[in-house]
Amino acid sequence: MRKIRTIDDLLDSLASESQRRKQEMITLNFLLDSRRKHEVQVVCRSSVVLAYAHWEQFVHHAAQVYIGYVDSRRLSLDQLSLNFQVIGCQRLIQDVINYQSEFCYQSQLIEQLKLRSSETLTLEYDKMKQKSNLDAGSFQRICEILGLETNLWRDKYGFINDLYRTRCNIAHGELSSDSPQVEYAKEVLDFVIHGIDHFKTDIENAALNEDYLL
Numbered sequence: 759m760r761k762i763r764t765i766d767d768l769l770d771s772l773a774s775e776s777q778r779r780k781q782e783m784i785t786l787n788f789l790l791d792s793r794r795k796h797e798v799q800v801v802c803r804s805s806v807v808l809a810y811a812h813w814e815q816f817v818h819h820a821a822q823v824y825i826g827y828v829d830s831r832r833l834s835l836d837q838l839s840l841n842f843q844v845i846g847c848q849r850l851i852q853d854v855i856n857y858q859s860e861f862c863y864q865s866q867l868i869e870q871l872k873l874r875s876s877e878t879l880t881l882e883y884d885k886m887k888q889k890s891n892l893d894a895g896s897f898q899r900i901c902e903i904l905g906l907e908t909n910l911w912r913d914k915y916g917f918i919n920d921l922y923r924t925r926c927n928i929a930h931g932e933l934s935s936d937s938p939q940v941e942y943a944k945e946v947l948d949f950v951i952h953g954i955d956h957f958k959t960d961i962e963n964a965a966l967n968e969d970y971l972l
């Protein structure tokens with residue numbers, strides 16, 4: 759992945775990534791309408807797995823390029839919003855968690871926060887990402903890391919969890935009589951297409967509005 763140095767780099771990366779992923783889902787939607795009856799079930803199952811993969815990877819990509827963009831601004835800790843201060847101090851925070859009784863790690867964290875807050879720290883998404891799987895809880899955590907508002911997403915959390923479970927069942931080879939039907943596959947594709955657009959807009963607005971600043 760190329761370095762994201764400017765707001766145009768960020769917008770271009772989000773646009774390119776979303777367009778490629780949405781195009782494949784539009785094609786799957788067309789196949790659901792055009793395939794012969796005995797092939798529909800296979801296309802339904804494939805649509806759910808691929809749509810989930812596009813959703814998961816776009817969210818992680820968008821988070822990574824946004825954090826990369828903020829990192830390129832080379833801002834000091836005391837200039838950053840609270841969520842980005844947490845990202846910047848993640849290594850020290852993790853040291854405190856891992857070595858709770860070690861005073862030296864606790865003091866290093868306090869020193870960074872109080873005495874060295876004018877320093878620039880490296881911001882990395884990989885240090886914050888606990889897992890790739892994207893159920894509602896993981897999505898909520900990513901939004902919190904990025905400082906994004908989640909109120910408009912909350913009514914989708916039940917569907918996000920159901921999509922995650924259904925994808926896991928299919929990916930693990932489960933076959934059942936109540937496998938995804940055309941209506942559900944289309945609902946998944948529609949959710950992911952619009953979800954990618956929604957999350958992309960959230961990231962763009964956060965960057966353009968400089969929500970990463972204190």
